[in-house]
Amino acid sequence: MKRGDLSNLAWGAALLVLAALLPLTGDGYLISLGVTIAMYTVLATSWALFSGPTHYISLATAAFFGVGTYVTGAGIDHLPYWTLLPIAAVVGGVLAALVGLATLRLSGVYFVIFTLGLAEMTRQVVTWYQNKTGHKGTYVLTDLTDNDIYWQLVALAGLVFLIGWAVGRSRLGFALRIIGDDEDVARHVGINTALSKVALFIVSGAVAAVVGAIIAPRYVYIEPSTAFTPMLSFQVVIMALLGGTGRLWGPLVGVIPFTLLWEAISSSFPNQTTLLLGLSFLAIVYLLPGGFVGLWDRVKHRSARRRALA
Amino acid sequence: MDILITGLILGGTYALIAMGLNLQYGVSRIMNLANGEMLVIGGFTAFALYTAGQVSPLLTIFIVAPVAYVLNWLVYRIMLRPLVKRAKSRGMLEQDAILTTFGLSFVMVGLMLWAFGGDYFSYSYLARPVVIFGDNFGLNRVVAFGCAALLCAGLYLWLNVSRAGMAIRAVAVSPENARLVGIDVPKLSARAFALGGAVTAVGGAVISTFLTLDASTGVMFTMKALIIVIMGGVGDVRGTILAALVLGLGETLVATFIDPGLTLAAAYALFIAILLFRPQGFFGRKPT
Amino acid sequence: MKRRTFFKATTLLAASLVAGAAMAADPIIVGAVAPKTGPLAGGAAVTHWPNIALWVKEVNERGGLTVGGEQRMLEVIEYDDQTNPAETIKAVQRLATQDDADIILAPYSTGLNLAAAPIFDRLGFPQITSSAATDQIGELSAQFNDMFFLLGRSSDLAEDAVEVLAELREAGEIGNRVAMVNVADAFGIELAAVGKPALEAAGFELVYETSYPLGTPDLSPIMKAAKAAEPDAFVAWSYPPDTFGLTEQAMIEELNVKAFYTAVATAFPAYGGRFGAAAEGVMGIGGVNTASPAFQDYAARLEAATGSKPDYWASGMMYASLQILEEAIETTGTLDMAEVTQFIKDNSFETVMGTIDFDDENNNTAYWTVGQWQGGEFKGIKETGREGAVAPILKTGWE
Numbered sequence: 001m002k003r004g005d006l007s008n009l010a011w012g013a014a015l016l017v018l019a020a021l022l023p024l025t026g027d028g029y030l031i032s033l034g035v036t037i038a039m040y041t042v043l044a045t046s047w048a049l050f051s052g053p054t055h056y057i058s059l060a061t062a063a064f065f066g067v068g069t070y071v072t073g074a075g076i077d078h079l080p081y082w083t084l085l086p087i088a089a090v091v092g093g094v095l096a097a098l099v100g101l102a103t104l105r106l107s108g109v110y111f112v113i114f115t116l117g118l119a120e121m122t123r124q125v126v127t128w129y130q131n132k133t134g135h136k137g138t139y140v141l142t143d144l145t146d147n148d149i150y151w152q153l154v155a156l157a158g159l160v161f162l163i164g165w166a167v168g169r170s171r172l173g174f175a176l177r178i179i180g181d182d183e184d185v186a187r188h189v190g191i192n193t194a195l196s197k198v199a200l201f202i203v204s205g206a207v208a209a210v211v212g213a214i215i216a217p218r219y220v221y222i223e224p225s226t227a228f229t230p231m232l233s234f235q236v237v238i239m240a241l242l243g244g245t246g247r248l249w250g251p252l253v254g255v256i257p258f259t260l261l262w263e264a265i266s267s268s269f270p271n272q273t274t275l276l277l278g279l280s281f282l283a284i285v286y287l288l289p290g291g292f293v294g295l296w297d298r299v300k301h302r303s304a305r306r307r308a309l310a
Numbered sequence: 311m312d313i314l315i316t317g318l319i320l321g322g323t324y325a326l327i328a329m330g331l332n333l334q335y336g337v338s339r340i341m342n343l344a345n346g347e348m349l350v351i352g353g354f355t356a357f358a359l360y361t362a363g364q365v366s367p368l369l370t371i372f373i374v375a376p377v378a379y380v381l382n383w384l385v386y387r388i389m390l391r392p393l394v395k396r397a398k399s400r401g402m403l404e405q406d407a408i409l410t411t412f413g414l415s416f417v418m419v420g421l422m423l424w425a426f427g428g429d430y431f432s433y434s435y436l437a438r439p440v441v442i443f444g445d446n447f448g449l450n451r452v453v454a455f456g457c458a459a460l461l462c463a464g465l466y467l468w469l470n471v472s473r474a475g476m477a478i479r480a481v482a483v484s485p486e487n488a489r490l491v492g493i494d495v496p497k498l499s500a501r502a503f504a505l506g507g508a509v510t511a512v513g514g515a516v517i518s519t520f521l522t523l524d525a526s527t528g529v530m531f532t533m534k535a536l537i538i539v540i541m542g543g544v545g546d547v548r549g550t551i552l553a554a555l556v557l558g559l560g561e562t563l564v565a566t567f568i569d570p571g572l573t574l575a576a577a578y579a580l581f582i583a584i585l586l587f588r589p590q591g592f593f594g595r596k597p598t
Numbered sequence: 599m600k601r602r603t604f605f606k607a608t609t610l611l612a613a614s615l616v617a618g619a620a621m622a623a624d625p626i627i628v629g630a631v632a633p634k635t636g637p638l639a640g641g642a643a644v645t646h647w648p649n650i651a652l653w654v655k656e657v658n659e660r661g662g663l664t665v666g667g668e669q670r671m672l673e674v675i676e677y678d679d680q681t682n683p684a685e686t687i688k689a690v691q692r693l694a695t696q697d698d699a700d701i702i703l704a705p706y707s708t709g710l711n712l713a714a715a716p717i718f719d720r721l722g723f724p725q726i727t728s729s730a731a732t733d734q735i736g737e738l739s740a741q742f743n744d745m746f747f748l749l750g751r752s753s754d755l756a757e758d759a760v761e762v763l764a765e766l767r768e769a770g771e772i773g774n775r776v777a778m779v780n781v782a783d784a785f786g787i788e789l790a791a792v793g794k795p796a797l798e799a800a801g802f803e804l805v806y807e808t809s810y811p812l813g814t815p816d817l818s819p820i821m822k823a824a825k826a827a828e829p830d831a832f833v834a835w836s837y838p839p840d841t842f843g844l845t846e847q848a849m850i851e852e853l854n855v856k857a858f859y860t861a862v863a864t865a866f867p868a869y870g871g872r873f874g875a876a877a878e879g880v881m882g883i884g885g886v887n888t889a890s891p892a893f894q895d896y897a898a899r900l901e902a903a904t905g906s907k908p909d910y911w912a913s914g915m916m917y918a919s920l921q922i923l924e925e926a927i928e929t930t931g932t933l934d935m936a937e938v939t940q941f942i943k944d945n946s947f948e949t950v951m952g953t954i955d956f957d958d959e960n961n962n963t964a965y966w967t968v969g970q971w972q973g974g975e976f977k978g979i980k981e982t983g984r985e986g987a988v989a990p991i992l993k994t995g996w997e
Contacts, residue, residue, distance in 0.1 A: 028720070029695040032688045039684075055401060057408070102582075106589050109341060109404060113540045114585055116533060121578035124811055128571045131782040131809045134791040137752075138784075139712070139734055141741055145720075146687075219683045221712035221732075223784040225637050225812070226683055230529060234412055241409060266685070267692055270677045274635050275420025281413030282389070285406060289396065312822065320816045419635060428639035429906075430863075432842050434872050439850045448818070448850040520846065521815065522839040524640040530813055558816075565819035571782050571809040 009165070016158045023147040031146045035218070037259050038153035039211055043232075044240040044251035046160050046207035049167065050200040051237075052245030053176035059233040060099065060115035063122040064092045064205045066228035068212025070126055073138035073222040081142060085152075085213050092209020093202045095122075100198035100205075116230070123228035138222035152214045160207055164248045167203075172196055242284055244293025253292045312445035313566050314559070319447065321558025322455035325462055326517060327531050328538035328550050330510030333465075336545025337482045337502035339403055340390055343411040345535050346528030347418035348507050352378065352514025353523045354422065357431045367435055367519050368453070371512045382507025386500045389414070394499070415528060422525040432522040450519040457516045461509065466547050478502050482545035510535075537581050543591030552592050556580070625673035626663055626933065628654065629693030631714075632706035636681025640838060644866055645729060645912045646706040648904040650674065653920040655903050663924065666931045675699065683713030690714050694721045700933045701923065708732055708785065715742045724926075724939040726919040729912045731755060731785065733792075739960040744939050746956055748915045750965040750982065752785065755883055756793040756835070758967035758980045759859055762881065762990055763831050764800045771992055772856045773830035777806035779820055779844075780835035786812075789835035789861060797833075805829050812837060821847035831857035838863035841882075842872065849876060849996040856992040857881065865910040865969055865976045877971040879993030884911025885969025885978030886951065887986030896950040910969055910976035918949035952984055 022034045043061055051058055071088040072081075079087075103114050130138075167173040175196045178186040186193050216222060243254020261280060266273045288295060331345045352374050359365035359373075393410060397403035436453060439446040469475035478498055480488040485495050514523075538557060542549030557577055564576040584591070632646045633639045654672045657663055662671040675697050677689040686705050693699040704725045705714050711730040718725040719742040726746040732738065735747050766772045776797055780790035790809065797804060806827035810820055817840060824832060832855045834844050841863040848858065863869060864882020873880075886893055888910070896917060897908050908914060926941040927933065946955035954962050964983030969976045970990055979990045 027695060028717070029688075029691040032691040032717075036684060036688060057405065102586060106585060108401065109544075110540060110585055110589055112341075112404075112408075113536050114582060117537055117578045117581050120533065121575055121582070124572070124575035124578065127782040127787070127811065128569075128575060128809070131571055131780070131787050131790070134794070135787055136733060136791045137788050139737075141734075141737060145716070215684075218687065218716075219709070219713045220715060221709045221784075223709045225681070225783065226709060229682070230533065231636075231680075231682070238409060238412065241405065263688070263692075266677060266689070267696070270675075271634065272420060272424070273678045273680070274416050274423065278413045278416025278418075278420055281416060282410060285409045285413065286392070289406070313819070316816070316818050316822075323815060423635065423639075428634055428643035430640040430644075430838060430842075430866070430868050432868060432872050434846070434874075437846050437849055439852060445822075446851050448846065451816075451818075520843075522842045526635050526637065526639050527839075534815075562816070562819055565810070565816075566823065569808065570779075570814070570820050571811060573814060574811040 005169075012158075012161055012165075016154065016161075019157075020151060020154050023150055028146070031150055033259065033263060035146055035150050035153065037255055038150055038157055039215060040236065040239055040255045040259060041252050042153055042157045042160055042211050043208055043236045044243070044255050045157070045164065045248070046204040047236050048240045048245040048248075048251045049160070049164050050197070050204045051240070052250070053173070053180040054197055054200075055180050056197070057112045057237060058115045058201075058204070059112060059230070059237065060096075060118050060205070061208050061236045062228050062230055062233040063115075063119035064095065064208035065212035065215075065232055066119070066123060066126070066224070067091055067095060068209035068214075069216040069219065069222050069227040070138070070212075071209070072213045072216035073140055076140050076142065076216075081144070081217075085210050088209040088213035089206040092212075093206035095209075096202045096205025097198060100201040101194070116233070119228060119230060119233060123224050126228075127224045140216045140220055140222060142217040144217045146218070149214055149218055153211070156207070156210060156214070161248065163203060167200070168248060172199060176200065238281070242288070242291050244291030244296075246293050246297075250291060250293040257292075311443050313562055315442055315445065315447065317559035317562035318555060319451050319455045319558070320562055321555035322458035323451070323517060324534065324538055324554035324557055325458045325551055326454065326513030327510075328535040328542075328554055329458075329461065329465065329547070330506040330508070330513065331535040332539045332542070332545065332547065332550040333502050333506035333509065335539055337478055338386065338390070338499040338506070339394070339400065339485070340386075340407045340411065340503060341404060341536070342503075342506075343408060343532055344415035344418055344528075345411075345510055346530065346532035347415050347422070348378065348382070348510045348528075349514035349517070349531045350523050350525065350528045351418065351422065352511030353518030353521075354426055354431060354514075355511075356515035356518045357433055357523075358426075360433055360435065367515050368457075371457075371515050374511045374515050375508045378511035379504045379508040383500055383504035385414070385507070386503040390503070391496065391500070394496075415532070419525055419528065426525060428525055430522055430524045431518070433518075435519040437520070448520060454516045454519065457512075461512070462547065462551050465509070466551075469547060474498075474501075537578070541581050541584050541591055543593035546591075546593040549591055549593035623662075623668045623670045625671045626665070626701065627697060627699045628672050628674045629677075629690070629697060629699035629702040630674055631677040631679050631686055631689040631693065631702075632710070633681040634676075634678035636679075638681045638707050638710075641729075641863075642706045644868070644906065644909050645916055647676075648900055648906045648908075649913060649916040649920060650676075650703065652900050652903045653917065653924075656899070657924065664928050664931070665933055679705065679710060681710070683710055686710045686714050687717050690717045690721070694723075701927075701935075703923075704728065704730075704919065712738070715745050718742065719744055722935050722939075724923070724935060724942055726922055726942070728915040728919040733788070735961045736959050743960075744935075746919075746942065746960045746962070748919055748954070748962045748965070749912060750962070750967070752788050753792040754965075754982055755967050756789045757796045758982070759833065759881070759883070760793060760796040760800055760802075762968050762980050763797075763802065763833070763857055763859075766831075766857055766990060766992070767802075774801070774803050775805045775828065775830045776802045776833060777824040777827055777829035777831070778804055778833045778835075779807070779824065780809050781812050781837045781840055782809040783812040783837060785862065786835045786837060793833065793835060802831075810840070812840070814840065814843075817843045817847045818851070820844075821851045821853060825851050825853045829855055831855055832859065834860045836861045836863075838866070842869070845869075845873060845877075845880065849873075852996070854993075854995055856994075858993050859968075864971075867907040867909060870971060870974060870976065876996045878973070879971065879991055881968060881970045881979070881990070882976070883968065884909070885966035885976060885980070885987075886910050886914050887966075887984060888975045888977050889986055890952070892950045892952070910978075911966065914949075914951045915965075918947075918951045918954060921949045922947045922954065
């Protein structure tokens with residue numbers, strides 16, 4: 001391990017601890033904002049773990065998230081809460097593995113739409129099953145507060161960053177980058193492209209399912225329309241792309257400004273929220289191609305050049 | 311027999327939803343996530359004119375089509391053309407288009423809320439039974455099927471017979487080569503996008519005679535349209551028609567013989583299965 | 599948010615400068631959060647938002663709410679939760695801590711109300727829900743002391759519909775064969791899960807039974823199959839888009855049953871507006887006493903003030919929840935929410951929907967369960983303790 005790695009790790013750990021201190025402010029509003037930021041950080045970062053290097057845009061986040069919420073919804077009356085999180089991870093992972101094995105030979109837009117369809121199909125199957133079994137509403141009544149949920153999400157974020165860091169250093173990460181650059185080349189140099197992709201897809205699926213399982217107590221009443229909302233998938237993609245997927249911290253710097261912007265718009269212009277969100281979206285795409293990471297790289301590049309000239 | 315007709319009629323509805331997107335995505339290379347909103351706007355216009363002045367939705371389309379054409383042309387020239395110019399690869403354009411049109415869909419929902427409010431919009435038009443081969447069908451749905459058939463046939467003929475249509479098909483196949491043979495690709499892309507928007511808005515006006523819409527329902531139609539276009543093969547009118555009919559028939563068969571609760575699940579399963587066996591869709595070319 | 603505090607600071611400053619001069623009391627900040635976009639925006643636009651507009655307008659025209667001997671105007675802060683529970687929670691937090699809201703109104707729908715329940719509970723605001731139907735009222739009010747329920751239990755809503763059919767059958771008006779369908783989504787599943795055993799227990803023969811997904815574009819296969827089963831009554835535990843769709847299909851298939859029931863949105867004015875005379879005799883969830891002068895007066899005021907007609911189910915209850923809040927605040931003379939909540943628990947209230955009295959579980963036990971379109975109005979035909987129910991009529995075709 002190089003010294004740079006160690007200091008990166010130390011920095012990451014310090015930031016994480018700092019983030020975990022937020023509930024000590026006791027400000028319910030800050031904490032609820034924190035939950036949103038933590039949730040999207042986990043989702044967007046784990047999304048980018050897979051989609052960043054491979055350039056596969058997945059809209060399946062809602063499928064995994066929804067499955068996770070339903071794991072908690074179905075299990076909360078029978079099992080202790082803590083056992084539900086690993087179960088959600090396994091269920092999400094298995095679903096991701098099945099999907100991954102079946103579909104990763106699709107490329108480009110076909111994969112995008114496929115994942116969108118998958119989220120809807122999962123929702124349909126879950127509601128159909130509930131209907132068959134004569135379900136009378138899914139309630140998750142617990143004593144968990146926003147603080148507890150926030151801490152779980154921060155811990156999960158730490159785990160996701162650690163995984164991302166480890167993958168980035170491993171052979172797997174290297175293989176994925178080659179796949180992203182040119183899949184044929186990757187195949188020729190003997191990389192098992194399918195296996196590499198599926199492995200990371202499983203990670204992002206399992207993480208999204210755990211997030212769903214953690215969030216379920218917050219929603220109290222689990223409905224398919226909120227658990228499987230396609231908006232979630234889109235928002236995750238937008239935030240990750242806004243930040244930039246080239247680096248591990250990219251999605252994070254997308255999630256934070258996006259959430260704050262969203263918040264500022266919905267609190268200042270409640271009647272035009274949708275309109276203004278759309279407009280700011282457009283502004284972002286036109287003014288920030290490549291996301292914040294791209295901006296950062298350009299600035300760095302420019303200052304480096306200036307230094308070289310001086 | 312009635313299952314066949316019901317399925318075909320539903321397929322006609324789907325063709326109305328998806329045909330415009332096929333032009334926009336197939337020719338202009340814009341995966342338009344605001345497609346559903348354009349459809350709802352068409353529906354709202356029909357609703358507004360019908361409730362205010364008893365204007366038949368079938369006449370409304372002659373107002374909706376040119377207005378939507380101009381609007382979409384402007385959207386393409388002002389918002390999307392810069393993206394096409396700056397995109398280094400098709401993948402990058404796709405990413406930018408997803409982001410932009412997603413933002414655009416928000417803007418359009420916002421404008422509709424501002425103009426019409428969030429209420430449900432539904433009215434009754436031609437909700438009478440017609441008897442075909444001894445079974446009852448909704449007259450409004452039959453009429454919608456007729457519109458879809460006319461529209462599809464018209465588009466198909468125009469694309470295959472007229473010069474402009476040929477040029478558009480050339481762009482759909484390969485923008486680079488089209489440029490080499492002297493086709494003005496940017497101009498045609500703008501036209502195809504505008505035409506696609508007009509077709510979608512007309513579809514919305516027709517569909518509003520039997521489906522209940524509100525300002526936020528657009529995304530449902532966008533998803534259906536995306537699935538049909540991908541299933542049929544990008545940039546081919548025949549593919550979209552076939553996919554729409556297959557989906558309509560499939561859903562009706564499942565609803566009748568298996569379980570209506572599974573119709574939508576079956577639709578997605580069908581889509582997924584087709585993608586697995588024919589990733590480029592019915593009529594799509596192998597992606598290069 | 600910052601602008602607000604700045605504004606407050608400047609007004610305080612200005613106020614202290616002109617101290618001694620007559621000055622108006624600070625307004626009461628009323629926080630409201632409900633969908634303006636998303637899947638439930640359509641329902642909220644009918645049932646929720648117009649009532650808030652009417653209430654605030656009328657209270658302010660009177661000069662405001664009297665709190666502690668002082669008249670204070672209402673100032674509403676509205677937020678759109680985009681039908682997303684996370685946004686609802688965040689908006690309630692924002693209202694409480696950033697906007698310093700004095701009152702926060704309960705959100706819209708079962709799901710969003712339940713998501714907001716922990717936060718209302720922690721902040722100590724009474725949450726008088728008028729659009730949440732659930733069977734867990736006991737558990738919920740035990741965990742969230744400040745949560746009140748106006749709309750009733752979902753099982754009563756389904757069971758009473760079955761009871762209406764049973765009574766029609768005992769009277770010899772309809773036969774024994776029932777076709778039952780439901781939308782496979784939260785509330786539709788819940789109603790069907792209660793309704794099916796209730797139908798069986800009442801001795802009905804279920805000749806056709808199925809579910810369909812929310813957003814099914816073509817319901818004609820269902821209606822064809824239902825018709826082929828030759829039912830005497832048709833029951834659909836449905837949601838807004840498919841309530842309209844099923845009715846239209848029934849007309850097209852000429853399903854001439856004598857009892858036709860669809861659930862949510864049958865009570866919407868848009869239903870009567872769309873189907874006109876064909877709606878005559880259609881039964882649905884909800885209902886009100888349309889003959890009551892209080893309701894008629896309320897409906898007229900709502901339409902005059904907001905241009906929108908009330909629906910014949912939860913609209914009145916939404917307005918009643920505001921009346922309850924108003925009376926509790928004015929009588930106790932305080933904005934101390936603990937005191938206001940206690941007052942709501944201890945007292946009964948005269949509202950546009952009649953007298954409302956909460957039981958030990960904070961539940962309003964008297965509510966409308968089934969209504970029917972009769973002469974252009976959706977009249978209550980079954981209730982759990984309300985006055986003014988009319989006798990059901992038989993459906994005679996779709997003309």
